[in-house]
Each structure stands twice: as structure tokens, then as C-alpha cells.
Amino acid sequence: MRILVLGGDGYLGWPTSLYLSRRGHDVVVVDNFAKRDWEQEVGVQPLFPVPTLRSRLRAWHELAEIDIPARIGDLQDYRFVESLFSEFEPQAIVHYGEQPSAPYSMIGQPQATLTQVNNVVGNLNVLFAMRDRAPDAHLVKLGTMGEYGTPNIDIEEGFIDIEHNGRSDRLPFPKQPGSLYHLSKVHDSHNIMFACKVWSLRATDLNQGVVYGVETEETGLDDRLATSFHYDDVFGTALNRFCVQAVADHPLTLYGRGNQTRGFLNIVDTLRCVELALLNPAERGEFRVFNQFTEQFSVSQLAGLVKEAAAEMGMNVRIDHLPNPRVEMEDHYYNAKHTKLLDLGLEPHQLSETLIDTMLGKIRRFRERIDTALFAPRATWRPKEYAEPALVAPMASVPSYERPVSRN
Amino acid sequence: MRILVLGGDGYLGWPTSLYLSRRGHDVVVVDNFAKRDWEQEVGVQPLFPVPTLRSRLRAWHELAEIDIPARIGDLQDYRFVESLFSEFEPQAIVHYGEQPSAPYSMIGQPQATLTQVNNVVGNLNVLFAMRDRAPDAHLVKLGTMGEYGTPNIDIEEGFIDIEHNGRSDRLPFPKQPGSLYHLSKVHDSHNIMFACKVWSLRATDLNQGVVYGVETEETGLDDRLATSFHYDDVFGTALNRFCVQAVADHPLTLYGRGNQTRGFLNIVDTLRCVELALLNPAERGEFRVFNQFTEQFSVSQLAGLVKEAAAEMGMNVRIDHLPNPRVEMEDHYYNAKHTKLLDLGLEPHQLSETLIDTMLGKIRRFRERIDTALFAPRATWRPKEYAEPALVAPMASVPSYERPVSRN
Numbered sequence: 001m002r003i004l005v006l007g008g009d010g011y012l013g014w015p016t017s018l019y020l021s022r023r024g025h026d027v028v029v030v031d032n033f034a035k036r037d038w039e040q041e042v043g044v045q046p047l048f049p050v051p052t053l054r055s056r057l058r059a060w061h062e063l064a065e066i067d068i069p070a071r072i073g074d075l076q077d078y079r080f081v082e083s084l085f086s087e088f089e090p091q092a093i094v095h096y097g098e099q100p101s102a103p104y105s106m107i108g109q110p111q112a113t114l115t116q117v118n119n120v121v122g123n124l125n126v127l128f129a130m131r132d133r134a135p136d137a138h139l140v141k142l143g144t145m146g147e148y149g150t151p152n153i154d155i156e157e158g159f160i161d162i163e164h165n166g167r168s169d170r171l172p173f174p175k176q177p178g179s180l181y182h183l184s185k186v187h188d189s190h191n192i193m194f195a196c197k198v199w200s201l202r203a204t205d206l207n208q209g210v211v212y213g214v215e216t217e218e219t220g221l222d223d224r225l226a227t228s229f230h231y232d233d234v235f236g237t238a239l240n241r242f243c244v245q246a247v248a249d250h251p252l253t254l255y256g257r258g259n260q261t262r263g264f265l266n267i268v269d270t271l272r273c274v275e276l277a278l279l280n281p282a283e284r285g286e287f288r289v290f291n292q293f294t295e296q297f298s299v300s301q302l303a304g305l306v307k308e309a310a311a312e313m314g315m316n317v318r319i320d321h322l323p324n325p326r327v328e329m330e331d332h333y334y335n336a337k338h339t340k341l342l343d344l345g346l347e348p349h350q351l352s353e354t355l356i357d358t359m360l361g362k363i364r365r366f367r368e369r370i371d372t373a374l375f376a377p378r379a380t381w382r383p384k385e386y387a388e389p390a391l392v393a394p395m396a397s398v399p400s401y402e403r404p405v406s407r408n
Numbered sequence: 409m410r411i412l413v414l415g416g417d418g419y420l421g422w423p424t425s426l427y428l429s430r431r432g433h434d435v436v437v438v439d440n441f442a443k444r445d446w447e448q449e450v451g452v453q454p455l456f457p458v459p460t461l462r463s464r465l466r467a468w469h470e471l472a473e474i475d476i477p478a479r480i481g482d483l484q485d486y487r488f489v490e491s492l493f494s495e496f497e498p499q500a501i502v503h504y505g506e507q508p509s510a511p512y513s514m515i516g517q518p519q520a521t522l523t524q525v526n527n528v529v530g531n532l533n534v535l536f537a538m539r540d541r542a543p544d545a546h547l548v549k550l551g552t553m554g555e556y557g558t559p560n561i562d563i564e565e566g567f568i569d570i571e572h573n574g575r576s577d578r579l580p581f582p583k584q585p586g587s588l589y590h591l592s593k594v595h596d597s598h599n600i601m602f603a604c605k606v607w608s609l610r611a612t613d614l615n616q617g618v619v620y621g622v623e624t625e626e627t628g629l630d631d632r633l634a635t636s637f638h639y640d641d642v643f644g645t646a647l648n649r650f651c652v653q654a655v656a657d658h659p660l661t662l663y664g665r666g667n668q669t670r671g672f673l674n675i676v677d678t679l680r681c682v683e684l685a686l687l688n689p690a691e692r693g694e695f696r697v698f699n700q701f702t703e704q705f706s707v708s709q710l711a712g713l714v715k716e717a718a719a720e721m722g723m724n725v726r727i728d729h730l731p732n733p734r735v736e737m738e739d740h741y742y743n744a745k746h747t748k749l750l751d752l753g754l755e756p757h758q759l760s761e762t763l764i765d766t767m768l769g770k771i772r773r774f775r776e777r778i779d780t781a782l783f784a785p786r787a788t789w790r791p792k793e794y795a796e797p798a799l800v801a802p803m804a805s806v807p808s809y810e811r812p813v814s815r816n
Binding site for chain 2: 078108109110112113116117120121124125128131132135151152153154160162163164165167168169171172173174175176177178179180183186187190191193194197198199327333381382383
């Protein structure tokens, strides 16, 4: 299958590209390194050294004898997107190419605007290019479980049957996203649903849970293939950060009481889910939503698991509760359905002490690279005057970002 | 009350500014004349001559002895938006300042992107300025009934109580918008809901039906105060276009069978609804949705009413059915609630033959300005190859529009 992997330089895009290319697909990596710019902007770095995309592709060629072409450009540039489609005539597009951080989107007006414009316009451009150049191709779009928020009812996969005043319909599941980033994904989902209906495109929206993991089978083959693993306040996710904190002998930092419950999945399952979506494409005109996670945990359950695994390795881990920088319910009902990918054959890698051991082991090898100053949350959901100042480090290191949008 | 009217040069923004200023409010008109640019781009003009904003404001000063300040700038420019808030310290913001046309948003990729970026970024900037400069102000935002689409259940006002698997919650009403323009309003609604929750802002989202009418009490005082009335395929709405077609002795052009049912309201009721929202503001932290229309009609019912009224004036009107350029259900259930504004005191001006008479009368005075070439729909929802070519005039007159978004 000819597949464009948009955002193919990122934490998930890179391993996905290796995984799919190794299984015989013709993969093209597309990226503009915007994520590397955003890392500089907020002053963070991935834990494992990440070579340039060219070097990583050369390493992959050496190790696997596979050539993956790369195209560098911005999805906001429609001529660039069109040129990808004419050059490669993709049969599928795996779209990871978006600003992926909720805290980044909440830093301030410039970052909020950048996030929504970058994500919405890039995605719209992909839809237009599909309409005009590849109407039969299949879009596999990365969304997030965070689009749903935490409603007091079971979360279905994209759509819900509603009975109301004696009539009924199957309607899009109501969305209550929890950050301006999550909102951008909700906007994308609505735009894609419309494009499928009006232009008879086919799309799978993967509402993904929180991903954890340090490596995949392919990236583990060589340090030069390492993926961009973050443990900081902006791009890091809960379990990954906890493991790094444990190794750094730093308390695990829970936001608030830690009863917030979310869906989680192993990075290797992300790759398999994307593959399953590709191998079982949506129909023409179909907008399909899969909830892509394998287990639900509360954040304090996760911290407890890391504490136990670390204890067995002789580390003594403390757990700290920080005032929550986000606005979210800390005690809530959460039951999200996630059967569609299982029905297609997903065999989940459950989170186990063994896995956490492996993560801690690999992180230990890069221990001197850990910067403990990057653990504390800086972006706050409430305006600054409402935030507890002691717990919110100033964003002084964030340069003012020029207005990313202009009509001229 | 100190009120910013964003988009105060437009079909609704202008009459609203006159109406509110005449009732003692301190109104500031804000506009960047983007709408006048878009009219040029698609080659259309309002039926009544519309003087420059400066001349209209001078005329209003002469006639009513009221000075309305104007500020010219783009809501996508955050520094401009902030400067409005520091200069005027608004207590309320009436936000009409968006690209308002569904067909415009469907012309192609540049117009789609422009619509979503213009609307989403402008609105986000207003929210950030409220957060930082006027957290107690009340946002009255113009949305559209088209956000809901045509579900097979009753449409509630913004939220719906859902029972599901033995649990229940009150959730945002699912959205199924019918164009990339309608989608931009859905994106806005989600962004505003989030800002109210996280920043404790207050907002009223007016999901407005299709507005008809040639004038209001204030704009009718003098030709120099005329509002920007459109009858063309891009910015015109159904009833307004039918009245102009009747006067021009042109068949009324229905899209498809004409059974599409929508909510409609008189332009004078738009002004009163906005006033009622202002006088009864949302609470801090409250995101409130009103369905703003007074009557439901199918498009062919409307055409029938125009035909009858015209007949009594001696005009013989034909009705033509064009293949529908849009993708929409033509036979569907439609029952949308609209009690919240009535509860606040709205006394609807129902559509009557008398009103249509008045419209036809005023339109007749400007009969030589009617360009019958502007009736036929040009933008099609389906890609061009799916559209019936005979019925879709080429968009040759639409210049290519440079990519409106750039990171540089």
C-alpha cells in the first residue's frame, strides 16, 4: 500500500513509518520539523538523542535495507500538500502531523491560535487534496479520547443512539474537550465527517488514549532509530513522565488528587491499531471512529504501579500532589467503549510491571540527560491571576510568538 | 451599556449598531470591510447602494444626533483586538464579524481555509481579550441554526438531556453542520463553551435562523442608512432572493424539491433578540445557547408566499426547481425549540403578505440595480465532476485566492 505518514518525524509517526515500511508498504515520511521548533520555544528536549530525519532514514536503510523517501513541508501550504498527492498517489494517509500538546495550546493566545490554525488548516488541506487528487484513498487520522471529556454516561465510539421525545437518531457523540488543543481535534473531526459525507471520502478517526512506552520493535534495534520520547510538562504524558521521575529520584508529580481516569495504550499498540485501520479501510463516504486505547487507569493508579516496579528495582519513590494546573473533574464517572479495534484483531499489550521495568531500564541508560527542571507544569488553564503562584513556574523562557495568521 | 459591535458594517451589524445606539447604549462599530472584499471577489453587490461606513455614520449623526465611533481592523490581529478592549472597556461584545456565507466557504480550498481561519481566529482573539481585559463582559455571539443540521429528533437549545445505559447527563446537542462555513460556527461554539468553563467568561450563542427583510426602523429613515441587502447566490438568503427574483420577472429558483425546512426570522427581530440577550446577560461561567428564529418554513412554502403576494401586485411569478447545489436532505423531520428568547419577551414579527408587499415595494425602487446573472448558484458542494454542468456556471470570474495562512 502507498502510504503518506504525515508527521513522520514524531514520537508516533517515526515508529509507525518504520513499522509499516518493514511490513512491505511504500511509506513516505512527511514533516516540517515544527515540533522540533516548539520544543525549542518551550525549552525542552526528548530524553533520547534524536538524530536528524536524514540520519535516521540512513540508519534504517543500513539496518533494514529499506528506503523511505521524505518530503519536507508545511501542511498549511496547499501547493505542498497537492504536490505530495500528485507525486505519490497515496492509497492511504496516516495523519499525525499536528501540534500534539494540550499544555502548549494553553500557554497563551499565540500558541492557542497556532495550534488551532496549524491543525485545522493542515487537516482541511489534506481533505481537499484527497477530494481532488485521491478520492479513493483512506484517511487514518489521529484524534484523541480527550475530545469526549468526562461525561456522566458511557462514551461510545464516535456516535450514540439518542431517543428523545418519542423519536430517535444516531448522532455524533457530544464533545466536551478539555483544552484548546483537544478542541482543535474536535474541529478536525467535524470537518472530516463533513468531507466524507459531501465528497464521499473514506476516513477513520482514531480517538486515541494516552500513549506510553519508550520504544517499539523497530526503534529498539539501534539507538540511532530512537523515537522522540518526552517527559517534560509540555510534551510528556503521565506514565512516561512518572518513569523518568522515578529514575531521577524525583517525586512523581500528580495533578490534583489524581483520580482523573483516562484510557491508555502502549506505543506498540498504536502502531498495530493504525495498521488494522489501514488493512480494513472505511467505505467510500464512511466516517468511522475508533476509540483507540486498551486499558483505563486513574493517574494515581499509574503512579502506584510505577512506585511498585521501581521499588523492586531498589528505588524508593515518593508521590507528590501538585495543585492541578488544568481545569478538569478529579472525581468522575468514566467508561469508554473500545471494542471496534479488538473486533479487527487487536491483541493488547497490557501495562505490566515487566513493561515498566523495561521502561525504567532504558531510561536509566540516559539518566544524565534528564533535566528535573522540566517536570513542573508551567502552562495553567486558569488565567495567571487565579493560579497558585508557588506552583506555576513563570513562562519567562517562552519568547513572544508572532501572530501566526495573516491575510496578506 | 458600552458595546462593541464586531462586523458593524454588515447586513445585521449595521442596523444593530443604529438600533442599540438609539436606545442609549454607547456603541462602537468595528469592521475591516473584508465582506466588501469578498463581494468583489465573487463579483456581487448589495441591491441598495451602501455608502462608505464614514458617510453612513455621518448621516446617522445628522439624522439622530448620535455619534458612533468606528475602529477599522482585523479581528485576526490580536494587538488590534486588545487595543479595542483597552480603549473602550466594553461591557458587552456583539460578534457578527465573521465570513457569513455557506456557498462562499464551498467555492474551493482557499475560501474554505479563509472562512475557518478568519472566523475561528477572530473569535479566539475575542475570547483571549475578554479573559485578559474584560472578564466580566458578556459575549453575544452570532451562530446559526445550521450548526444542528437536520437530525431526526427535536432540536433543543444548545444542550440535550441524554439517558444512556441507565445513566444520564446534560450534554451539548450533537452538531451536523452542512457547509464549511457552518462548521466554522460549530468550532466557535465549542471554543466559547470551553472559555466560559475555564476562564469563567459569560456568553450567549445565538443560533440564528435565516434572516429576511430589507430594512429596520432605523435604516428605513434615509437611503443613506440602507443596509447591505444581498440577493445573489453567495451572500443572498432564500426569501430575500425570491423577492428580488419576483420583481425582476425571473422564476424563483428553488434548490431541489424545496422541502428543506429551516427556521426564519425578520431582521427587526434579530435586533430585538440581540437586545434581549444584552439586557439579560449570561452568568459568569455560563455558556448559554438561544435558538433565534420565529417560524419554520419549507423553502417551497416561502416561494409560494412570495408568488401569492406578487400576484396581488399584478406580477406573474413562476417557480423553477434547480438541481440542488448543496448536499442536504430534502425531505426530513424538523422541529427546533425556540422558547428562550420568547421567555425573555420577544414578540415576533411573523412573516405576512403585508411584509412581503413592503419588501417587494422597496426592491422595486431599485429595480435597475438587479443583476439577474447573479441568481444562479455557482459554488457546488459536490466536487465539480459530480455536478450537473449545465446548471453550474463556471467560477471563472473568481480569481485564484492566495493561501491566506502562513507561519512566516
